[in-house]
Amino acid sequence: MVRVLFDGPEAAVERNLFEQLEGPYAGTVRRTAVPAASDGTVTVDWTTRHPLLVAVLREDLAEETLGVTVTLDPGTEVEVEFAPWSEAGASVPVYAFPFRDAPPFTASIDADLVDRVEFAVIEGNLGRLLYLAAHEKVRLRRALREVHAYRTLAHARRDALDRAGADVGVARFDDEMVYEAGSGNVYARRRAGGAVESDADYARRLRMYRRFLLPTPGAITDLLEHLFDDLPDGVRPTVQEADDRFAVAVHLTAVGAVSHRDNFLASLRRDRLILPAAGAANDSVHHGRRLPQRRIQAIDDLRGRLRQSFSFAAGHGIAPPLAQALDRAGRVCRALGFLTAWNVQRAQDASAGSRYQLGLGIDLAMPTTAQATDVRSRILDDNRTPSNDATAEALIAAIRTRGTPVDPELTWLWRGCGLQTTHRVNSGTLYLSHLPTGGLVISGPANANPGTQQQLQANFHAPGDPGTNAILLAGLTAAASDWADEGEPPWTSLSDPVARTRWDTVPVRPTSQPIHQALGAAGLPSVVDPAPVVASLKRLPDELVETIELDAGLSAGLVAGQPAAAEQLGKLVGMLRAHRVAAALPLVDGGNRVLLVVSVIGLPLAGLNLADRRATGFRWYLVPLGGAAGEIKAVGSRTTLVPRSQGLLAVVALSYVRTGLTDPYEFRVELPDEAVLTLDQYERLMNALTRVYPIGVEVNTYGIRRNHVDLDGDGTAEPLRPAVSRTYRTYQRRQRHGVHDPSPEEQSNG
Known part of the structure; x- marks a missing residue:
């Protein structure tokens, strides 16, 4: 003031x-x-x-x-x-x-x-x-x-600071954090000569407690901005809070008579779906619904607009939200002057699996190179005359703001109009949906009898539906590209049957063999007795695990325990970690070739040794329809369904694929690649996050602990071991009000 x-x-x-x-x-x-x-x-x-x-x-x-x-x-x-x-x-x-x-x-x-x-x-x-x-x-x-x-932190000194700290329960340190390189331990020890923490360091710690704070994103960002003014070049920890979306898939299973499922789908088509194609049969379906006349007219207008930009077959039906998203995409294309109708190859189809049973997605013919180039050039044309469609023009402006990269699938167009899923089924087909489904599909029986166990499986396909998990295939592909850019020899990907056969040839290797030291230097576990490990590997879902065979020269160097080979393997492990592969387990077969088993979930012996958590996961739900009931295993890519009574069951699978964004109810703290924190700064960061910890929200500091803490003061970050990563002093202690501390004289007098 x-x-x-x-x-x-x-x-x-x-x-x-x-x-x-x-x-x-x-x-x-x-x-x-x-x-x-x-x-x-x-x-x-x-x-x-x-x-x-x-x-x-x-x-x-x-x-x-x-x-x-x-x-x-x-x-x-x-x-x-x-x-x-x-x-x-x-x-x-x-x-x-x-x-x-x-x-x-x-x-x-x-x-x-x-x-x-x-x-x-x-x-x-x-x-x-x-x-x-x-x-x-x-x-x-x-x-x-x-x-x-x-009385202010900016100017308080000595006893004045101590009194301010006593008010908030934060004492001045008389110890310091020390890293012991030999054991890898971090501990606190008394400062030499009875020294205590300096006024400047103590005041910086008190800043986070001498103010009113709410755990909001703005408050967290502001706190980190002010607490880390001692980092060089204006670097500050930042907060990432952009979530990966859950993917959803629905599969229908009739319990008892197949008619339960057929009748439900017939009523869905009669009462809910939009049938865009013109014709008396489709018109009679829409006009026969018990809706106000203005609503029926609005649907007819929607069907007419869809036919201007999409080519539907007579029997095609789509969910209303999907129809509205496709309508927006068609209006954008027409506003751009692109009048070619997109060819719809498949819509609602009762026999085509979970993607199509409820009309939640369509198969579209893949845009040709000329079409993709034409649409992109039109939307980037600054001299284009705007159309009279205000909705289309608003969408075009928003799409231009977000960016229009060169993309043969035109993902930016479909996403900008509300189609959250753009998945390439094969080289000529693109799957579009208004739901975030990605490549998720459920495989399982269309009908079952009460009391029988039914096996279902969820696959999160990579583009092209190859059967491999999307994040695993993407991680291996990106890592292979980086590996080749470094001039390293390529690895060989093994098919699932071949990999299982090669696992069985892995011999027992005593701990005295040099391979164990080489694998340890690369940050990987080593297998002594392979029998229990291989047995556990064979129980994992094939689509979540891949096996690669390393180059013969690299394998020979690792078996010989050469430091250069260990360093080379460590570089490969870093690339896999950077591309969100969650775990890697090395096996050395009878021919001394090193096999690297990689996965997006935990592996036997290795656990999650490349990431803080699995990269993908599934959760199952059962929605009874028409009086049916049943039980289902809640987690895993494979599950067991046990129907209990006749009717119709909707099996719902939710899946996530971690692509580098945060999980729901989580925020992540990050630093630029080359930035490092001292032990004291790491400790300050952890206490600051504790100070503004929102209830029910996870704070992810894995990247900080793994890549940004300089333990030995050489300017280079060393990863904190799991036990050490939680070793830091707590600034604020609970104050014990009303507790009398007796003096030495009182203690001596009993």
Whole structure:
């Protein structure tokens, strides 16, 4: 808050006192301000009576002492000093002339002080007396400003800081964090010579507790901005909170009579789906629904617009939200002047699996290269004449803002119009849906009998539906590209049957063999007895696990325990980790070839050794329709369904694929690639996140702990072991109110 002083500085005590004189004393004291010229010269050009020259401060001081040397004519020098926390308007005496009438005189100061100091001449014995009597008040005001400043973290020192820390339960450290390179342990030890934490470090820690905070994204960002001003180049920890979307798939299973399923799908088509194709049969379906006439007309208009931009077969049906998203895409194309109708190859199809049973997606003929180029060039044309369709123009503006990269599938077009899934089924077919389904499909029986166990499987296909999990295939493909860019020899991907056969050839390898040290140096576990490990591997879903065979030269180097080979393998492991592969387990077969089993879930012996959690997962739900009931296993890519009564069951699978974004109800703290934290800064970060920890939200610091903590002070980050990553001192302790700590004398007296 800025104070406006209407009657001048409050610290100008003598001036204010002179102005209060009344009666016969009024006017007997004269105070004249004399500013210094730009060169520092002070000129008093009149005859003064009992003059006292004082220096007056023109600005508030903080922790600075301001010394002023005043040179009086003819050559007398007087040194005066303004103490720290002096207030604007405060003054100190410079020179009291020893005679009654003083002729005009001059003085001078350093030109650099002209804007900070001015002078005043006080005349008369009464003026001198009153100035002397009031001068103690100037010192008291300065002391009060100092006390007030010491109650703020910006200026508090020593005991003042300790008292501020006691108020919030944060004590000054008398120990320090130490990293022991030999054991890899981090621990706290007493500082040498009884030293304690510096004022600056202690005040920085107290900042997070001496303010009102709510655990909001803005508050967290602001706290990290202010707490880490000691990082170089303006680097700050940032908060990532952009979630990966769950994918959903629905599969219908009739329990008992197949008619349960057929009747449901017939009613779905009769009452819910949009049938875009023209014809009497489709018109009669829509006009026969018990809807207001204006609603029926709106649906007819929607069907007509869909036919302008999409080619539907007579039997095609689609869900209403999907129809609306396709309508937006068609309106954008027409506004751009692209009038070619997109060919719809498949819509709702009861016999085509979970993607198509409910009309939640369509198969579209893949855009040709010419079509994709034409649409992109039209939307990027700055000279295009806008259409009269306001909705289409708003969508075009939003799409341009988000970006239109070169993409043969035109993903940016479909996503910008509300189609959340763009999945390539094969080289000539594109699957579109308004739901976030990705490549997720459920394989299972269309009908079952009560009491029987039915096996279902969920696959999150990569583009092209190859059967391999999307994130695993993408990670291996990207890592192979990076590996080749480094000039490294390519690996060989093994098919599932071949991989299982090669697993069975892995022999027992004693711990004395050099391969174990090489694998350990690369950060991977080593298998001594393969039998239980291979048995566990064979129980994992094939689509979530892949096996690659390393180059013969690299394998030979690893078997021989060569450090260069271990370093080369470590580089490959880093690439797999960077591309979100969750686990890697090396096996060495009977021919001394190294096989690397990689997965997006945990592996036997290795666990999740490349990531903090699995990269994909599935959860199952059962929705009874028409009186049916049943039980289902909740998790896993494969599950067992046990129907209990006749009717229709909708089996719902939710899946996630971690693509580098956060999970729901999670935020992640990140740093730039080359930034590192000291142990003290890491400790500060963890305490700051604890200070603003939102209830029910996970704070992910895996990347910080893995890649950004410099343990030994060499400027390079070392990964914290899991046990060490949670070793840090807690700043704030619970205060025990009302607990008496007896003195040593009281303890000795029992």
